[in-house]
Amino acid sequence: DVQLVESGGDSVQTGRSLRLSCAVSGFPFSTYCMAWYRQTPGKEREAVATIDSDGFTTYANSVKGRFTISLDNAKNTLYLQLNSLKTEDTAMYYCRKGRGRAAASGWEETHSQGTQVTVS
Numbered sequence: 001d002v003q004l005v006e007s008g009g010d011s012v013q014t015g016r017s018l019r020l021s022c023a024v025s026g027f028p029f030s031t032y033c034m035a036w037y038r039q040t041p042g043k044e045r046e047a048v049a050t051i052d053s054d055g056f057t058t059y060a061n062s063v064k065g066r067f068t069i070s071l072d073n074a075k076n077t078l079y080l081q082l083n084s085l086k087t088e089d090t091a092m093y094y095c096r097k098g099r100g101r102a103a104a105s106g107w108e109e110t111h112s113q114g115t116q117v118t119v120s
Contacts, residue, residue: 002026002110004095009115016085020115022078022095030073033098035107036080038091038117048093049080053101062088085119092116 008020020036035050049069050058057069068081078095092114099105 002097002108004097004110004112006093006095006112006115009093009117011118011120012085014086014119016119018082018085018117020080020082020093020117022080022112024076024078024095024097027097029071029076031101033101033103033105034069034071034078035096035098035103036069036078036093037096038089038093039114040091045094046091050098050103051078052098052103056102058103082117085117087119089117090119 003025005023008018010018012018031053033050033052036048037045038048039045048060048063049067051069051071059067066084070079094112094114096107097110098107
């Protein structure tokens, strides 16, 4: 079974940094695209960053230059480095598995607990 376990969220002040982690198991991690999404109550889920299996990355305009997505295939872990945090970054952050190697293949619906980031 596919398992995604997020961690690293915290309550921080504006301008600070955090690194989120997503421990992955149940599928060959290096052959799928991955993404970080975030959601706040009353708002639609937002794609924050994606990374294809070949390392190509995309970012939401709201986080470009501040967030960095990366992965460690040896550790089966996806990361999201969050710098220069703003109050509007407050959300529950989730990782998602793609349906193929590239983000264009779409995203699977997986149920993970997410990790809360609160910026004040």
